[in-house]
Amino acid sequence: xxxxxxxxxxxxxxxxxxxxxxxxxxxxxxxxxxxxxxxxxxxxxxxxxxxxxxxxxxxxxxxxxxxxxxxxxxxxxxxxxxxxxxxxxxxxxxxx
Numbered sequence: 001x002x003x004x005x006x007x008x009x010x011x012x013x014x015x016x017x018x019x020x021x022x023x024x025x026x027x028x029x030x031x032x033x034x035x036x037x038x039x040x041x042x043x044x045x046x047x048x049x050x051x052x053x054x055x056x057x058x059x060x061x062x063x064x065x066x067x068x069x070x071x072x073x074x075x076x077x078x079x080x081x082x083x084x085x086x087x088x089x090x091x092x093x094x095x096x
Contacts, residue, residue, distance in 0.1 A: 003039065005048075023088035030088055037083035044076045052076065059084035 001009075014020045014031035023030035052073050055061065061069070084090050 007035050007039055010038060033087050034089060039089050040083045041080050044080050048076050
């Protein structure tokens with residue numbers, strides 16, 4: 001299934017839920033924000049599992065390579081955190 005098709009399918013399912021609709025703004029339905037965030041988080045998780053975590057097991061990495069890898073992992077984490085924070089539905093996750 002293509003990205004846009006998945007986005008539309010997820011958003012349509014979420015848009016049927018009263019709890020999700022309660023977070024809608026004039027500019028943007030929360031169902032679309034959530035659907036987009038889920039797909040972006042999915043891509044980050046794939047990158048982490050496919051490209052970054054396996055490299056941690058490599059015996060050939062220099063200290064500089066490991067530092068760069070840790071930075072790359074952190075940037076994916078930042079991307080995930082951004083998309084979680086972008087939603088209204090999951091705002092409670094950022095509350096302390």
